[in-house]
Amino acid sequence: MAFKTIKRQSIVEEIIDLFKGKFINGELKPGDKLPSESQLMEQMGVGRTALREAIKMLSALGVIEVKQGDGSYIVQGASSATMNPLVFAILLEAGMNLELLELRTLLEVGYCQLASQKALPEDIELIIEAGKTFEEKVRSKVRDSDDLTRADLGFHFSIMNATHNPLVIRISRVVEELFFGSIRKTISRIEGRQWCVEGHRNIIFAIQAKHADQIRQAVITSLERWSKDLDDKAPAE
Numbered sequence: 001m002a003f004k005t006i007k008r009q010s011i012v013e014e015i016i017d018l019f020k021g022k023f024i025n026g027e028l029k030p031g032d033k034l035p036s037e038s039q040l041m042e043q044m045g046v047g048r049t050a051l052r053e054a055i056k057m058l059s060a061l062g063v064i065e066v067k068q069g070d071g072s073y074i075v076q077g078a079s080s081a082t083m084n085p086l087v088f089a090i091l092l093e094a095g096m097n098l099e100l101l102e103l104r105t106l107l108e109v110g111y112c113q114l115a116s117q118k119a120l121p122e123d124i125e126l127i128i129e130a131g132k133t134f135e136e137k138v139r140s141k142v143r144d145s146d147d148l149t150r151a152d153l154g155f156h157f158s159i160m161n162a163t164h165n166p167l168v169i170r171i172s173r174v175v176e177e178l179f180f181g182s183i184r185k186t187i188s189r190i191e192g193r194q195w196c197v198e199g200h201r202n203i204i205f206a207i208q209a210k211h212a213d214q215i216r217q218a219v220i221t222s223l224e225r226w227s228k229d230l231d232d233k234a235p236a237e
Contacts, residue, residue: 015054034072115162123162130158131200149184
């Protein structure tokens with residue numbers, strides 16, 4: 001297990017974000033033992049003070065357990081209930097795929113329907129533009145799956161923003177970001193990219209039509225295709 005060098009200035013936050021990324025990509029799991037402090041400092045290129053502060057915060061969030069004389073471990077469960085620890089609390093739940101997918105479906109249908117009601121003309125333009133950005137990357141055969149995944153999430157974020165509801169935006173972003181790794185796996189396949197393009201187009205059309213049932217069907221159809229790939233262990237193309 002290797003950690004990349006931290007390059008940006010908000011070191012403590014960057015360290016925490018890096019751990020979050022390891023959770024999302026499945027590189028860190030409940031019960032895993034972390035490298036030693038000196039190893040983490042070397043791998044990340046950070047100082048002892050910043051690393052200890054980050055570990056302290058992650059410990060306070062209930063994500064890491066520090067065992068004196070034995071090292072630091074990812075906890076087996078999570079107990080936090082506030083919004084920031086929610087990301088880690090969900091990630092640390094075992095066997096959560098179906099439950100999390102159901103939550104994503106519920107939220108995505110809801111925020112798309114709300115956006116159809118509250119979106120301003122400029123919001124619709126931004127949604128369409130986000131869809132086009134993803135399609136352009138697909139057409140140009142971008143090989144960077146991370147870049148494509150960020151573009152896909154950007155499309156969904158543009159719809160969330162069109163709800164003009166800060167709570168909906170915040171909670172929905174948290175849940176969508178949890179799927180970064182599995183979305184990336186699907187997008188790494190040519191057919192997966194085409195599914196996303198088709199799904200985006202159907203969702204945009206339904207939102208513009210302001211048709212609640214059509215929005216629901218477009219979202220569910222898109223997620224059903226994607227969910228079939230969730231547990232597929234075949235190598236990406």
